[in-house]
Amino acid sequence: MKILLINPPRSPENNILKYAPEAAIRFIHKKLIGPPLGLLTIASAVRDHDVWVFDSKGEYDLNPSTPPLRELVRDLIEQYHPEVVGVTVITSEFNDATTICEVAKEVNPAILTVAGGLHATLLPLDFAGTNVDIVIPGQCPHLFRLLIEAKEKGLPFESVPGIFLHGNGTFKKTAGRIPDWDPVGDDFLKIDRQHLKKWISTYKVGKSPFPSTYVYTSLGCPYKCTFCSIWTQFKGAYHQRRVESLLDELQSIPEYPVVRFADANTVVDMEFMNHLFDRIVEEGIKKTFVMDIRADVAANHPEIIEKMAQGGLKVVICGFESFRDEELKRYKKKVPAADNQKAIEVFHSNGIMVRGNYVIPFDYGDDDFKALAEYSQANPVVYAGYTILTPMPGTVYFKQIKEQIIDHDYNKYNFFNAVTRTNLPYEEFHRRVGELWLIKKGEDVI
Ligand code: B12
Ligand code: SF4
Structure with a gap:
């Protein structure tokens, strides 16, 4: 069977960038790059079929004059004649993902359109009224495989358990x-x-001449921060991969000298990480590693950071979130603000570049911005990121401030746009967030 799996393009909405002062523009994230691991996993589940994975983010980066999405998808479908089109969906890409399915149906109404991924897991019913035929929640390669088998054998899709079928304007599991x-x-x-x-x-990230790829060592997260979608996606579970399977993957990708661990939270099980990095060194695997590490891990376990630095860890993304204990408590981050400073020291003393991310609540006023700028200046990191505390649908924070949301356009749910009223005038709020990106240690840009 011919299966076309499409990674939707990025949402273009970025009001931090739009209103930022000129000098900050070059530091602000414009795009993240990386492989769609979810779609690749789905492709592996049906590898006996004729599968084509199309990364439209990569396509627009490779050739900026690529036609707009509708035209691009129309061409793809006319060229490949798929029987199934699958899309991976995070919230900010919901609109484009559903457009892809709409175009597929316009070209050939017989194409079966299937959505999966984080947003499909948390809010399957959001797809009602779109051209998506089937939503499959969760880690579901086996269910996708069963669906393809059912289609091939002409069995009713009701024979596949745990999937959402579109009918009468809604979805039924x-x-x-x-x-x-x-x-x-x-x-x-x-x-x-x-x-x-x-x-x-x-x-390729920043000035690196080498391509980077993502590898996950774990799925999910054992913490329960109120603003985070990841633990809700995995219902609080944390799944750790096996060391030998990771070594096998790392050894199989010589073309990617830079490896970003895609985990929500890489260092949870110290023993596992110790063992993994022992084996990385033993096997002579030489890569530059990038990973997400919580501040409390670095503050309380400097020895593991030292070990990973010796094994190739060069860049750490650390969600500082806030400089105030009271805010960190409200977010249920379970890290005292003092750990942010300790963590910076540990990372820097091991030659690790830190990307520290702060989240800015919509009610920040002049004094809050000044206080954060002061703290951030006093605790500089090589890359600093300042994004907007966004009520991602499906999170605890969404439920907490639901009534205050005024902008329901999913394109804006990428941490770069306020979707509630702000205490400062809207434009000024984004300008002040943009201005913060100027506070950093070096000149690097990622
Ligand atoms: C890798 C990654 C990326 C990659 C690739 C994503 C892509 N599709 O192109 C890149 C770097 C491009 C990326 C970009 C962004 N990302 Co991102 N990303 C991740 C990350 C780190 C890992 C996801 C992953 O690969 N997991 C492993 C795979 C195997 O799991 P999975 O995707 O869930 O897939 C499984 C199932 O969901 C399902 N499935 C998935 N797709 C499909 C499709 C079909 C048809 C089916 C049947 C099943 C299915 O099967 C898969 C296998 O079991 C997560 C954080 C995390 N650790 O989860 C954030 C995350 C998904 N990203 C997020 C965000 C917000 C973004 C950005 C908007 C960030 C930004 N501010 O710009 C951008 C979007 C583009 C841009 N502006 O540049 C948020 C999403 C939040 C939300 N509620 O929507 C997350 C959760 C991070 C976070 N801190 O909150 N991201
Ligand atoms: S923000 Fe980080 S630590 Fe908190 S739940 Fe999400 S992934 Fe886990």
């Missing part, structure tokens, strides 16, 4: 026991990055 699936252990699916070879030259 199919009955039946969902087979067990261990995405990181026995059922782990190795992905084939060859699907992405056309776009490899675009997967």
